[in-house]
Amino acid sequence: MGYDYSLFIAPGPGPMASWPPVPPAPLGTPDQLRQRVSDLFPDSSWRHFADTWFGRATADGMELQLAGGDDGICRFLIVRRISRPALEALCRALGAVAVDNQTIELIRP
Numbered sequence: 001m002g003y004d005y006s007l008f009i010a011p012g013p014g015p016m017a018s019w020p021p022v023p024p025a026p027l028g029t030p031d032q033l034r035q036r037v038s039d040l041f042p043d044s045s046w047r048h049f050a051d052t053w054f055g056r057a058t059a060d061g062m063e064l065q066l067a068g069g070d071d072g073i074c075r076f077l078i079v080r081r082i083s084r085p086a087l088e089a090l091c092r093a094l095g096a097v098a099v100d101n102q103t104i105e106l107i108r109p
Contacts, residue, residue: 004101005087007077007094016099016106026073027094033066033074040093041086060086 009025012018027033030053038044041057044064048054055064062082066074077094079087088109091098098107 003080005079005082005098005107006101007079007091007096007098008075009095010097010108016104024075026075027077027096028074029072030066030068030074033077033094036094037064037077037090040090062086 007027009027011020011022011024028036034044034046034053034055037055037057038046041060041062043059044055044057046053046055052065052067055066056062057064060081060083063080065078065080066076068074077096079090079098082090087098087107090096091107091109099105100107
């Protein structure tokens with residue numbers, strides 16, 4: 001099992017050190033992103049607190065966190081307690097990469 005990952009659209013190919021210093025492309029609105037995650041993990045449940053959505057998918061045991069920025073768009077999805085195969089499937093479904101927040105490993109499925 002994994003622990004903490006940040007998912008986002010990579011601003012370029014290659015290693016992170018070669019990327020331009022720009023914000024990642026949008027993953028979508030909070031509603032769109034929750035729907036895309038729920039399509040992949042149908043047992044997902046969500047709750048809203050402050051300006052952040054917290055999700056859980058019981059089959060995999062994962063926890064998710066997302067929030068729209070000032071423009072109402074999500075650029076990052078934080079995922080905890082997710083298996084590597086489920087992480088890679090989620091990245092593929094979102095067209096995203098993941099960064100292991102503990103080791104700073106870039107994961108490009």
